[in-house]
Amino acid sequence: MQQPPVVVVMGVAGTGKTTIGPLVAERLGVPYAEGDDFHPEANIAKMSAGVPLDDDDRWPWLDAIGRWAHGRAGLGGVVSSSALKRAYRDRLRAAAPGVVFLHLTGDRTLIEERMAARKGHFMPTALLDSQFATLQPLGDDEAGAAVDVSGSPEDIADRAVTALRRSADSPS
Template sequence: MSSGQVVVVMGVAGTGKTTVGRLLAAALHLPYAEGDAFHPPANIRKMAAGVPLDDADRLPWLDAVGDWARRTGDRGGVVAASALKRAYRDRLRAAAPGAVFVHLTGDRELIRRRMTAREGHFMPPSLLDSQFAALEPLRPDEAGVTVDVTGTPEEITARAVTALAALGTGGRPGGG
C-alpha cells in the first residue's frame, strides 16, 4: 500500500465496516471517515423505516464520500462505505483513482446475528436481504481484497492489513 492511498472498507450492513475501518485507519496511521455520516437525512429516515435505498438515493451519498476521498489528497485515508455495486465503486474511483477496496464478507446468518445484537443503529436487520441482493462482489480487475469477518475485530483488521500489504503498490496482487 502506498502512502496517500484511500482505502474503502465495503460490504453489506453488519459486516463491521465501522469497527474494522477505525482499527484499520489506526493501524495504517491514516484519517478515518464514517460513510454513514455522508448520507442525507432523507436516506437515514428511509433506511430506518425499513425501506432500501435505490441508486438515485445513493448517488448524492456516493458523491459526498468520493469528495472526501478526493480531498484527502496525498495523506490518504480510510472510509467505511457499503459500495455494494461495481458502478458505485467506479464512481468512488472516479473521485479517488487510487482507491483500494477491502470487501468484508461473511455468512449471512452471522451478519444477521450481529445486526440484531447491535444497538442504536438506524439500519434494521430486515434490510439485510436487500443488501445481499444488491451486492456485486469485487471482481479480479478491481483494486482490492476480500476479508472474512469471522473472529474478533482485531483479527479481521490484521487479515486486512496483511492482504493490503500483499497488494503491492499497484493495488493488485503482485503490485501490478
C-alpha cells in the same frame, strides 16, 4: 505501500465496517471517516423506515464520500461505504482515482446475528436480504482485497491490513 492508500471498507450491513474501519485506519496511521455520516437525512429516514435505498438515493451519498476520498489522495485515509455495486465503486474511483477497496465478507447467519445485537443503528435487519441481492463482489480488475469477518475485530483488522499490503504489492 509506498504512500498511504485511501481505503473504502465495503460490504453489506453488519459486516463490521464501522468497527473494522477505525482499526485499519489506526494500523495504517491515517484518519477514519464514517460513511454513514455522509448520508443525507432523507436517506437515514428511508432506511429507518425499512425502505431500501435506490440508486438515486445513493448517488449524492457516494459523491460526498468520493469528495472526502479525493481530498485524502496522497495522504491516505479509510472510509466506510457499502459500495455494493460495481457502478458505485466506479463512481468512487472516478472521484478518487487510486482508491482501494476492503471488502468485508462473511457468513449470512453471523452477519444477521451481529446486526441484531447492535444498538441504535438506523439499518434494520430486514434490509439485509436487499443488501445481499444488490452485492456485486470485487472484480479481479478492482484494486483491493476481500477479508472474512469471522474472529475478533483485532484479528480481522490485522488480516485486512496484511491483505491490503499484499494487494498493493501485486502487479496489476
